[in-house]
Amino acid sequence: MVAAVGDRPYALVNLARTLLADQNDYRGAADLYRKALSLAPEDPKLRAICREFLSRHVGNWYFTMVQDHRRHRLYDEAFRRAIRPGDRVLDIGAGTGLFAMMAARAGAHEVIACERDPIVAETARQIVAQNGFSDVVRILDKDSRELVLGADLIEQADVLVWDNLANNLIGAGGLETVDDAKKRLLKPAARLIPFAAEIKVALAETGGFEKMAEVEGFDLSLFDRLRRTSTRHPKKVERRSEPATLFSFDFTSNPPVEARETEISVRTTGGPVNAIAQWLRFRLFDDIRYDTDELDVMAFGVEAHPVDPFDSAPGGRALIGGRHDHGRLWLWLRDG
Numbered sequence: 001m002v003a004a005v006g007d008r009p010y011a012l013v014n015l016a017r018t019l020l021a022d023q024n025d026y027r028g029a030a031d032l033y034r035k036a037l038s039l040a041p042e043d044p045k046l047r048a049i050c051r052e053f054l055s056r057h058v059g060n061w062y063f064t065m066v067q068d069h070r071r072h073r074l075y076d077e078a079f080r081r082a083i084r085p086g087d088r089v090l091d092i093g094a095g096t097g098l099f100a101m102m103a104a105r106a107g108a109h110e111v112i113a114c115e116r117d118p119i120v121a122e123t124a125r126q127i128v129a130q131n132g133f134s135d136v137v138r139i140l141d142k143d144s145r146e147l148v149l150g151a152d153l154i155e156q157a158d159v160l161v162w163d164n165l166a167n168n169l170i171g172a173g174g175l176e177t178v179d180d181a182k183k184r185l186l187k188p189a190a191r192l193i194p195f196a197a198e199i200k201v202a203l204a205e206t207g208g209f210e211k212m213a214e215v216e217g218f219d220l221s222l223f224d225r226l227r228r229t230s231t232r233h234p235k236k237v238e239r240r241s242e243p244a245t246l247f248s249f250d251f252t253s254n255p256p257v258e259a260r261e262t263e264i265s266v267r268t269t270g271g272p273v274n275a276i277a278q279w280l281r282f283r284l285f286d287d288i289r290y291d292t293d294e295l296d297v298m299a300f301g302v303e304a305h306p307v308d309p310f311d312s313a314p315g316g317r318a319l320i321g322g323r324h325d326h327g328r329l330w331l332w333l334r335d336g
Helices: 008-021 027-040 046-053 060-066 067-083 098-105 118-130 174-184 221-226
Strands: 088-090 110-114 137-140 157-162 188-191 196-206 236-237 244-252 260-267 269-287 290-293 303-312 317-322 329-333
Touching: 008 027, 008 046, 008 157, 027 118, 027 196, 027 290, 027 303, 067 188, 067 269, 067 290, 067 329, 088 098, 088 174, 098 110, 098 118, 098 157, 118 137, 137 244, 137 303, 157 174, 174 188, 174 317, 196 303, 196 317, 244 260, 244 317, 303 329
Parallel strands: 088 110, 088 157, 110 137, 157 188
Antiparallel strands: 196 236, 196 244, 196 269, 260 317, 269 290, 269 303, 317 329
């Protein structure tokens, strides 16, 4: 069928739609969209059609993460300290290819970078070539759990860089990914970046919640039961307690991270409370630390988990509870 449509861009687009609808062939459809675009790169209508498909699974976070220059500086320092001449680096969650190229610049002998989205991986591959790092960096459009040692990776890696992360650390499946890499793909003394992390919490007041109430004379308050359990980057966050570490993770430890539940007591500072603020602290290498609650953070941010509003008293106590199961995080307030 590809041969039949030849070099007709719009026919290629229609064939791509057929592949996607009939066979759910995302990779094949993406190849046809890219070919169509290469045949008529100046056609604005075709560009709009192809870009809609090629960008549909590409999160906006890519475009904000690259603006987080403080994060880049911290990771660059970690790479320069951790990577030694001759090291093989495994990069999980390659995205734009930025960290893979930074690792190569820091002295890695080889960087194998995994990106499971084939469209993102192909673009990263082109970026790496454009910047002159194709001789060191290899982008694989694979989930790291599908890598075959001896084929995709000649031998186990000396350094792991992993960036398949979420605002709550665990929502993107990072814990299982790291556990698998440690079992199969890393040398016993491999260095991990980040090597540890903490989920931090505090009581807070935020302006990011809109409550359901009476609308046009009708009581809609029961609809609040369907509110999302957290809001990312709320408009305003005023802490009403001391910060506390709810969960700590040491990714270098041999036993896999287990699901956990805990409650911690925090001292209140006074003022109205309507949320639990949650953010992350990454420990990249040695004493290099990256906190996601800083004002100039772009890659991640504070999440606000709504609670029943109350007024806290200075010097009071409250219990913040939490549970995680590797992929999800629940927070609650016991007292207050």
